[in-house]
Amino acid sequence: MAYSGEVKEKLKLYSYWRSSCGHRVRLALSLKGIEYEYIPVNLLKGDQFNPDFMKINPMGTVPALVDGDVVISDSFAIIMYIDEKYPEPPLLPRDLHKRALNYQAASIISSGIQPYQNLPVIRYIEEKTNAEEKIVWINNVIRKGFTALEKLLVNCAGKYATGDEIYLADLFLATQIHGAMIKFQIDVEPYPILAKCYEAYNELSVFQDAIPAKQPDAPSPAKLILSSSSLHFRANSGSEKKEKLKLYSYWRSSCVHRVRIALDLKGLEYEYIPVNLRKRDQLDPGFKKINPMGTVPALVDGGVVISDSFAIIMYLDERYPEPPLLPRDLHKRAVNYQAASIVLSGIQPHQNLAVMRLMEEKISDEEKTVWVSNAITKGFTALEELLVSSAGKYATGDEVYLADVFLAPQIHTAVNRFQINMEPYPTLVKCYESYNDLPVFQNAVPEKQPDAPASTS
Incomplete structure (x- = not known):
């Protein structure tokens, strides 16, 4: 029709x-x-x-x-x-x-x-x-x-x-x-x-x-x-869950980092189940039944199993609608989708562990660093231009939305793991400073997860 x-x-x-x-x-x-x-x-x-x-x-x-x-x-x-x-x-x-x-x-x-x-x-x-x-x-x-x-x-x-x-x-x-x-x-x-x-x-x-x-x-x-x-720090007001959510996670994964933020923003309790990517736990047949891609995150909600961070976050937002992760305004919604997608498909795939391992086999450490830096700086340049006219305290105004859930982990990874200079991106820096003021973002950082090595905390 x-x-x-x-x-x-x-x-x-x-x-x-x-x-x-x-x-x-x-x-x-x-x-x-x-x-x-x-x-x-x-x-x-x-x-x-x-x-x-x-x-x-x-x-x-x-x-x-x-x-x-x-x-x-x-x-x-x-x-x-x-x-x-x-x-x-x-x-x-x-x-x-x-x-x-x-x-x-x-x-x-x-x-x-x-x-x-x-x-x-x-x-x-x-x-x-x-x-x-x-x-x-x-x-x-x-x-x-x-x-x-x-x-x-x-x-x-x-x-x-x-x-x-x-x-x-x-x-x-x-x-x-x-x-x-x-x-x-x-x-x-x-x-x-x-x-x-x-x-x-x-x-x-x-x-x-x-x-x-x-x-x-x-x-x-x-x-x-x-x-x-406006950011609402309140627990989900929907129906009671019969069973606690299960999140299969790896402490350092930026994909899981964004899911943890979404769960915390919604006030949802969940069981954290570590999957050690360095030890290749993701290739275990039991885990591959949950996520055939052999990646984290994966979320189990009763009889529903969802892998992929974006699918999980959208599922959470639609099942547990308060506080909302998308604004009502169509243009602002599009900007949120766009920012999330720049991170999801324009930056993150080029810095993940599997690609880093492959790069190490094919090119020198110096070239690998250039590869990652180019992907991140190109994405950050696009995000800076996209958000410069829409940002307030956060990415698209004074409420935390989908763009922020993707932006915060990506900036954290860029700064702490890849030592990216953030000076050329003042809008992103301002947002990141705002995220650091919020306990819900601080509690989700990789270094505070149960499977993080003691030396990182």
């Missing part, structure tokens, strides 16, 4: 034909029946670094959406904004568990696969190693993510990812599978659920129209090839 309201001015989508991030936004717009102007940004020619485009998206990436005076970069933030402004047909189910599964599937792709296959990263890998190593890198990343998605969806998939309706997970899944098959020649036969979903997507004209090869800036040969193939 198409959106039936009036759009005062046609939306503008800055995109690149081959970008899977732009692809998923096109799907969302088409599903909503929203017309838009397509403005190509040629990533191979460096159009994304043009000063005019950098004003729109300081990260220098596509997509970017302009809706009147509202400018949003980052595909997830755009899709959530579209779904909240134009609610029909909905991109999220009403059922909380199914919503969490949709968030989780989307996040596996946006932070577990896509950041490692994007153009700058694969260029860097090839430059530091060789073309063969680059292919191995991409294959490993995609296969690991697809394995996790297959296990996640095995009990909920119907015609599509989480049933017989198209939701958020499908937007991310369709574009990732398409890119894996067409761009990287990944065989999806080992993933029967993903393959079944992809066959169903291909029967829908809305999916066919959004594929990269049919976009205005796609080169003709590609078309020919594809045509043949």
Whole structure:
């Protein structure tokens, strides 16, 4: 069903034909029946670094959406904004568990696969190693993510990812599978659920129209090839839980750090279960049943099991709505999603333990430090520009929201683990100073967790 309201001015989508991030936004717009102007940004020619485009998206990436005076970069933030402004047909189910599964599937792709296959990263890998190593890198990343998605969806998939309706997970899944098959020649036969979903997507004209090869800036040969193939410090006021929440955690993980903040902000008690990443506890078969990705965090709430920090935080906010982690204002909500996503998919994947270990095998310690510093400073520059006009005491005003839950752990990690100079980022520094005044943030820092080494406390 198409959106039936009036759009005062046609939306503008800055995109690149081959970008899977732009692809998923096109799907969302088409599903909503929203017309838009397509403005190509040629990533191979460096159009994304043009000063005019950098004003729109300081990260220098596509997509970017302009809706009147509202400018949003980052595909997830755009899709959530579209779904909240134009609610029909909905991109999220009403059922909380199914919503969490949709968030989780989307996040596996946006932070577990896509950041490692994007153009700058694969260029860097090839430059530091060789073309063969680059292919191995991409294959490993995609296969690991697809394995996790297959296990996640095995009990909920119907015609599509989480049933017989198209939701958020499908937007991310369709574009990732398409890119894996067409761009990287990944065989999806080992993933029967993903393959079944992809066959169903291909029967829908809305999916066919959004594929990269049919976009205005796609080169003709590609078309020919594809045509043949206020902060409230109060406890949660919702219903009583029958069983205490269980959080599988590692003291130093910034992903778990943000979940601990969310739990504390909500006033929720939980059992802390340590998973030692250094000792590879995350690869234990018992833990892999809880989180097939073999990462922390993982949250168990009775019969509901959720891995991925973003999915957990959104689940907590929807099940235990006080205090809210998102403002009512749509633009402010979009800024919160955008800030969270810059951290989630633009910074954190490049500094996590698995990537650091791989980097140590491929490049020198000095080059590894440069890799991490570049990822953090690029992300912090974008966050500074994004928040400079919206920040108050905290990231988007004088209330703690989603952006703060992601920002506080990332700054803490940057300063204490990677010794990043914060002087160029006065807005972030001001926010971080405010976080340090709050017990709920102080109690969640890595050094105060039960599994932290004694020397860190």
